[in-house]
Amino acid sequence: xxxxxxxxxxxxxxxETVEANPVVVVIGETGSGxxxxxxxxxxxxxYSRKGIxxxxxxxxxxxxxxxxxxxxxxxxxxGDEVGYAIRFEDRTSHKTRIKYLTDGCLLxxxxxxxxxxxxxxxxxxxxxxxxLNTDILLGLxxxxxxxxxxxxxxxxxxxxxxxxxxxxxxSGCPVLNVPGTxxxxxxxxxxxxxxxxxxxxxxxxxxxxxxxxxxDVLIFMTGKDDIDKMVSMLEEKIQNLEExxxxxxxxxxxxxxxxxxxxxxxxxxxxPNCRRFIVATNIAETSLxxxxxxxxxxxxxxxxxxxxxxxxxxxxxxxxxxRVQAEQRAGRAGRTRPGKCYRLYPSSIYQEExxxxxxxxIQRSSLAATILHLKSFNIQDINILNFDFLDPPSRESLExxxxxxxxxxxxxxxxxxxxxxxxxxxLPLEPSLARTLFEANELGCMSQALTVVATLSAEITLHGSxxxxxxxxxxRQSELPxxxxxxxxxxxxxxxxxxxxxxxxxxxxxxxxLQVRSMMFSKDIxxxxxxxxxxxxxxxxxxxxxxxxxxxDPDYRxxxxxxxxxxxxxxxxRMLHHNGYHTIGYRSQLVQVHPSSVLEGxxxxxxxxxxxxxxxxxxxxxxxxNVCTVEMAWVSPILKKLEKLDINRLSGGWSSITKSQExxxxxxxxxxxxxxxxxxxxxxxxxxxRERYLARKGGKK
DNA sequence: TCGTCGGGA
Numbered sequence: 001x002x003x004x005x006x007x008x009x010x011x012x013x014x015x016e017t018v019e020a021n022p023v024v025v026v027i028g029e030t031g032s033g034x035x036x037x038x039x040x041x042x043x044x045x046x047y048s049r050k051g052i053x054x055x056x057x058x059x060x061x062x063x064x065x066x067x068x069x070x071x072x073x074x075x076x077x078x079g080d081e082v083g084y085a086i087r088f089e090d091r092t093s094h095k096t097r098i099k100y101l102t103d104g105c106l107l108x109x110x111x112x113x114x115x116x117x118x119x120x121x122x123x124x125x126x127x128x129x130x131x132l133n134t135d136i137l138l139g140l141x142x143x144x145x146x147x148x149x150x151x152x153x154x155x156x157x158x159x160x161x162x163x164x165x166x167x168x169x170x171s172g173c174p175v176l177n178v179p180g181t182x183x184x185x186x187x188x189x190x191x192x193x194x195x196x197x198x199x200x201x202x203x204x205x206x207x208x209x210x211x212x213x214x215x216d217v218l219i220f221m222t223g224k225d226d227i228d229k230m231v232s233m234l235e236e237k238i239q240n241l242e243e244x245x246x247x248x249x250x251x252x253x254x255x256x257x258x259x260x261x262x263x264x265x266x267x268x269x270x271x272p273n274c275r276r277f278i279v280a281t282n283i284a285e286t287s288l289x290x291x292x293x294x295x296x297x298x299x300x301x302x303x304x305x306x307x308x309x310x311x312x313x314x315x316x317x318x319x320x321x322x323r324v325q326a327e328q329r330a331g332r333a334g335r336t337r338p339g340k341c342y343r344l345y346p347s348s349i350y351q352e353e354x355x356x357x358x359x360x361x362i363q364r365s366s367l368a369a370t371i372l373h374l375k376s377f378n379i380q381d382i383n384i385l386n387f388d389f390l391d392p393p394s395r396e397s398l399e400x401x402x403x404x405x406x407x408x409x410x411x412x413x414x415x416x417x418x419x420x421x422x423x424x425x426x427l428p429l430e431p432s433l434a435r436t437l438f439e440a441n442e443l444g445c446m447s448q449a450l451t452v453v454a455t456l457s458a459e460i461t462l463h464g465s466x467x468x469x470x471x472x473x474x475x476r477q478s479e480l481p482x483x484x485x486x487x488x489x490x491x492x493x494x495x496x497x498x499x500x501x502x503x504x505x506x507x508x509x510x511x512x513x514l515q516v517r518s519m520m521f522s523k524d525i526x527x528x529x530x531x532x533x534x535x536x537x538x539x540x541x542x543x544x545x546x547x548x549x550x551x552x553d554p555d556y557r558x559x560x561x562x563x564x565x566x567x568x569x570x571x572x573x574r575m576l577h578h579n580g581y582h583t584i585g586y587r588s589q590l591v592q593v594h595p596s597s598v599l600e601g602x603x604x605x606x607x608x609x610x611x612x613x614x615x616x617x618x619x620x621x622x623x624x625x626n627v628c629t630v631e632m633a634w635v636s637p638i639l640k641k642l643e644k645l646d647i648n649r650l651s652g653g654w655s656s657i658t659k660s661q662e663x664x665x666x667x668x669x670x671x672x673x674x675x676x677x678x679x680x681x682x683x684x685x686x687x688x689x690r691e692r693y694l695a696r697k698g699g700k701k
Numbered sequence: 702t703c704g705t706c707g708g709g710a
Contacts, residue, residue, distance in 0.1 A: 059708065087710055104709040223706060256707065281706055303706035317703065361708090369710095381706065430710035461705080526710090595702040619703070 007041075007178045014038070014176060015045050020618050022145045023154045023173040029165045029180025030331050034157050035066050035125055036073065039098045042121050042153070043074075048097035050121030050151060055104040058131045059287060060086040067091075067100035087428070088524055103133040107373070111425065121153045127157035127166065128324060129286065130360040130391075136370060138390050142170065159324050161573050162357050168389050183334040185296075189347040197299040198226060201345045202233050205277060208295050208342075209238070209433045210246055215294025215339070216276040218284060218332055222303045227253045230279045247275045254280035254288070260517065285328050289335070296333040296341040298326060300349070306364040309400035309591050312570075313616040322358040326350060360391050367393055367401040368431045368569075372410055375417040376425035384415075385651055402650045403586055404569040407436040407641060415652040423536055427529060429457060433493030436566025437533060445558040446533075448493055450526050452559070455492040456614060456626065458522035460514065462495075462596075480512050485600040486627035487611065489563055490556055496522065528640065564630040568638040569614035572624060579607045581624065583616070584635075585642070591616060594623040610635050 007014075007028065017024050039053050047053060057063040067084035077285035083092035085101040092099055103124070106665070110116065122141065127134050139152045158166050162173045194200035201219055208217055231253050232350030238249045254266050270276045270292060271459030278290055282302050302321045307314050321329070326343070333339030343350065364369070365549045374384050385398060399587055405411045410421030410431055417425075424434035433453045438448030462480070481498060495512075499519060509516045552558070564571075572581040572591060579601070583589045593599055593607065601607045611647045 102709065108710060129708085131708065225704085257705075283707065285707085287707070305706070318706090457710095459705095525710095594704095596704080617705090619705095621703095623703080 005037055006031075006181060007033040007037045010178055011041050014041055017043070017174050017176060018042065018045075018047075018153055021174055022149060022152065023141070023156070023170040025167050025170070025173060025175045026155055026157045026178060027160055027175060027177045028157050029160075029182060030335075031181030032178040034178060035062075036070050038123055038155060038157070039100075039121075040074065043098055047121050047153065050122075052096060052118055053098045053121040053123070054106060054116075054119045055098070055100045055123040056106050056134070056137065057100060057126055058103055058126050058129050058134060060102055061287075062126075062404060063100045063102050063105075070098060070100075078550065079132060088528065092453075103131060103137055107133050108428070110634040111373075111376060114140075115144065115147060116152075117148075120151065121155065123157070124157040125157050126286075127156045128162045128357070130357065130362075132361040132365055132370065135360055135362045135390060136373070138166075138169070142388055145170075159327075159357075162324065166390065174476060182331055183336070183338045185330045185334040185339045185340050185341050187330060187343060189343045189350070190345055191351065192346060193595040194299075194344050197301070197344050198230060198233075201230060201297050201299060202237065204297050204342050204344070205234060206237055208297075209249060209275060209277075210241075212295065212340075214247060214275060215337075216270060216278065216290070216292040217295040217297065218282070218293045219277065219279045219292060220296040220299055220329055221279055221281060222299070222301050223256050224257060227255055227281065229278045234277055234279070247273055249275050249277060251277045251279065254278050254284055254290075256281065256283050259515075263288070282325075283464060284332065285325065290332070291466060292336060293332050294337065294339045296329055296339065298329045298341060298343050300343065300345045300354075302328070302358075304358075304364070306359075307366045307397075308618075309366070309394065309397040310587060311616070311622075312366075312400070312583065312585065312587075312616075313618045315618040320354060322355045323350065324357045326354065331337075331372065352679075362389065362393055363391060363397070366404075367397050368404040371398070371401040372405055372417070372421060372425050372431055375411065376422055399647055399651065400586070403645060403647065406645060406650055407569040407585075407638060408432060408566065410435070411650065413644070413649055414648065415650040426536055427532055429453060429529070432566045432568075433457065434566075435568070436562050439460060439565040440559065440562040441533070443558040443562055445553065445562060448556070448559045449562050450495050450529055450533075451496045451662050452489050452563070454522045454526035455496055456489070457525050458518045460492065460495075460518045460522060462514065471537050482599040484556075485598075485629075486556055486560065487599045488597055489614075490559070491598050492626075493556075493559070516628065536691060556570070560628055560630055561634050563612055563628050564634040564638075567614075567628075568641070570613050570616075571630075571635060571638065572611050572613060572627075573635075574607055574609050574611075579605075581607075581611065589616065589622060591622045591624050593627055594625045597625075597627055599627050599629065 026034055026038065039055050042053055057066065063084045063086050067082055068078055070076040071082040073277055074082060079091040079093055080095045082098045083096040085092055085099060085105050116122065122136060124137055124141070129139065145152060145154055156166055167173050167175045203320035205219060219230065220247050221230055231251050234251050250270060254263065266278055276292065278284065284290055299316050300321055302325065303316060304319050305314055305316050330341035333341050371384055374387060402411065402415060405421065408431060409418060410424055412418050420438065423438060424431055427434040427437065433456060437446070437449050437453055440446045473521065481491060483494065499508055504523065505676055506516045509519045569585065571584040573584055574581050583591055599607065608629040610630045610632055611624070611627040612630055613624035617623050617625050
């Protein structure tokens, strides 16, 4: 390759800095070559002689493609000196000196070897994306560099706006800047907030088409619905344009739930004399790179999932993007030549309202799995409430996680990890699903439980209503099983069993409106879980009996009982005179069964007294999604445990908390004011952005 | 009567 990557001009400087410091932050702009070159530079300097050089990536495809590229540049076969490891696939060997892996994979490796002794260098790439896994790794690295001060080097790559913060986290470690190869992108702001950004986007797109020279247009939307609307509006407007007055046009949607063959359409070149409009979610921000884009239209919004630890509920909100995100979007216009980014908001809003970086995932997620993972390291110097996060989660969130783990026996009254908890942490599953599996092992319904857990984990979605009530329009829907009235978990089991009966025929999936991709994924997960559990289960397991429904258990009693134990932290009780429920737990919530559920009432239409739910989601109202009927007798022991729960004991005393943790918890006297001032402000910002969006959407109708 | 952005083990 004739092109000299910018980063190679800095090779000497990088090598010197790494030699003199345990941690180095590298700010590498797009096209700097950081992902492929940093590892090779350190390899050349001999760091791979003492151990393996690990490079983490937030996404599987990136780990595979970047390692392939590096192997090619070094002239070796992939899997020899250069390899990769992702879930379901390990292409490394005893020869491997440079290893690319997903951050989730490296985190798994920490379970068996918390000090990661096989590695001499760990490079956390794309740390500015602040994925949950990257954030945990950042905390672990801070601890590791003290433990392995003499033989470990850590490099962290980040974005311009976040580099100083990461450096401060690592006691002011050096920050190196490596320029990228992006072309300049002119940013054009709107004079005022759009009253309707769908129409503003449409108008801007047409303006570009009529007035600007050739080049594809990338339009960022918040979701599938908006994308579909935008695509049809744009197609209609373009059809009405006078023939020959401008270029031809091709409008392509792009989002995650699109089947793969539709997604790859954006990678083929535009036909001659034709401009492409790609209408995309934030999948086009980082995950997929579309070549040929010269114009970007940025509404300034993104859809984000957040978890509220006080209610245990998720919501999917439209929120304002951060400045880091806005820059990332704009950068998509400058990959092949100078471009333009049309921001549908005034620059004052960008300057004054946008956050520097998005609220990190660790502050938007349920932390039960994370806390269990950290507790399983069983290292004396890790007190979980002491754990040093770059952005610490709230006290409420940590307490919520502890309560959940306690109710499903993963930790004891004093917050210590139990043998059960240790076993659970071995499984790549949410804690409740892991707990379900171990209970199923005891009760003898492991095969069924594996299926339920795998299908839930793969997030199989049944689109279209599968309720058999009323006249069903498409008759093939009636062929899908309905859970026999017990609920959605049982339905998932039955669906998978039906698929098994036709030898996993992909056509069966598409005939029944099931995504082939996610069904295959659940099959892979099931197999992997089986292998792991076979290693750790002590007694004999009930998995040999295959997938056939067990005639001895026609009411799925064992399976439902296992689910009740596993979901001990996700129980609900029906109210006396109607079909509403209240959740059982720390703070009870009024909720309803999601209308898409197949759960059935009795002859009088009365729903079951007790159910477990997979998830609480607050959309138009608070709903339980994926519910399963359970019995009061199974619920009672959990209620007793709930009475006994003492959060002060679970959190093991707060006396030794660190300064930064105190600030996060908001109970440090000196910092309380500061905390109160900062955190609610962030929350308000999200709320106002969401409200504005909703008001605007509603106003349009 | 409901509709789901994007990643990952």
